[in-house]
Amino acid sequence: xxxxxxxxxxxxxxxxxxYEEAVPSIEKLFTNDPLDPxxxxxxxxxxxSKCDYESARKMCEQALYNGFDSVPCYYLIGQAxxxxxxxxxxxxxxxxxxxxxxxxxxxxASYGYLMVKVGFEDKALQLLEEARRVAPSSxxxxxxxxxxxxxxxxxxxxxxxxxxxxxxxxxEIVVLVNLGFFHALKNEDKAAMEYFRQAFxxxxxxxxxxxxxxxxxxxxxxxxxxxxxxxxxxxxxxIYTLFMVIAILLFFLKxxxxxxxxxxxxxxxxxYTWITPFFYKRFLNGKI
Numbered sequence: 448x449x450x451x452x453x454x455x456x457x458x459x460x461x462x463x464x465x466y467e468e469a470v471p472s473i474e475k476l477f478t479n480d481p482l483d484p485x486x487x488x489x490x491x492x493x494x495x496s497k498c499d500y501e502s503a504r505k506m507c508e509q510a511l512y513n514g515f516d517s518v519p520c521y522y523l524i525g526q527a528x529x530x531x532x533x534x535x536x537x538x539x540x541x542x543x544x545x546x547x548x549x550x551x552x553x554x555x556a557s558y559g560y561l562m563v564k565v566g567f568e569d570k571a572l573q574l575l576e577e578a579r580r581v582a583p584s585s586x587x588x589x590x591x592x593x594x595x596x597x598x599x600x601x602x603x604x605x606x607x608x609x610x611x612x613x614x615x616x617x618x619e620i621v622v623l624v625n626l627g628f629f630h631a632l633k634n635e636d637k638a639a640m641e642y643f644r645q646a647f648x649x650x651x652x653x654x655x656x657x658x659x660x661x662x663x664x665x666x667x668x669x670x671x672x673x674x675x676x677x678x679x680x681x682x683x684x685x686i687y688t689l690f691m692v693i694a695i696l697l698f699f700l701k702x703x704x705x706x707x708x709x710x711x712x713x714x715x716x717x718x719y720t721w722i723t724p725f726f727y728k729r730f731l732n733g734k735i
Contacts, residue, residue, distance in 0.1 A: 449479050457489050464618065464650070466496040484513035491523055500527040512593065518548045526557065532563050552582020556591040560588050563595055571595065586612060593625075624656070636675070670723050673716060683720075 453472040460469035464488035470493060476486035491506035504527045511520040525540030541558040545551065559574030575595055578588045593608035609625045640660065647656040677686050690713045697706040 448636055450476060481514050484510045484515035487513060488515045495523060495527060500531045503527045520687045522554050529561055534561060537561055550581045552578045553587040556588040560591045560594060563598055620649050633699050718729045
């Protein structure tokens with residue numbers, strides 16, 4: 448009865464992504480049975496959520512040794528190795544899991560995205576497509592395919608898979624983050640920032656969301672108006688080329704009285720766009 452009750456509590460907190468709050472119940476499982484494989488696995492998940500990947504692996508290996516289901520153990524070990532940058536260890540763990548369960552969409556997608564990181568894009572796409580075939584509604588599968596298309600800079604596929612992720616999302620935070628990316632791809636920075644802000648308010652310990660929000664605070668600040676204009680015009684390379692073409696044309700036309708102030712404006716613009724991020728960070732970076 449103790450294990451059944453505490454397991455329900457643990458799974459409830461895991462579903463809410465409130466892993467730390469599950470620790471007291473996990474400790475009760477250990478008290479009830481110091482070798483409980485479920486307790487070791489649950490504690491591995493908690494360590495992983497806190498980015499303590501070495502402890503997560505060790506707990507998961509102990510859970511595996513004590514008889515916990517091999518597939519989720521190998522999967523979590525693979526994810527931990529991947530986060531640590533040990534791609535060979537991650538691949539071995541993913542392959543061990545897939546040997547036991549070859550049509551697990553989440554693991555296929557994770558292995559596929561690992562191949563993106565190591566540069567095997569053909570194999571990556573093959574694995575991601577297989578993951579989509581066996582688990583088209585999986586949030587994890589759609590999220591990793593979305594990340595693949597972000598790596599490929601394929602905006603049409605990005606917009607498509609943002610919608611797929613939102614359709615399969617298990618939490619409101621995931622929906623809010625992807626709505627933020629959806630508007631960001633359409634250069635609607637204010638709307639994007641508002642969705643990222645709402646997501647951050649629901650998970651204020653998420654450092655990734657904090658970084659995104661800080662970036663969008665900059666993007667929407669009046670100080671960065673020239674950067675926004677340059678971005679909408681096609682980016683710094685386009686502006687630089689345009690200025691150079693106009694400057695050369697003015698030079699050959701011997702319009703020196705126009706060329707000098709034109710060049711001065713360009714230099715001031717370059718200095719302004721270079722110095723504003725430092726100025727903002729030092730003096731204007733207010734509370735979120």
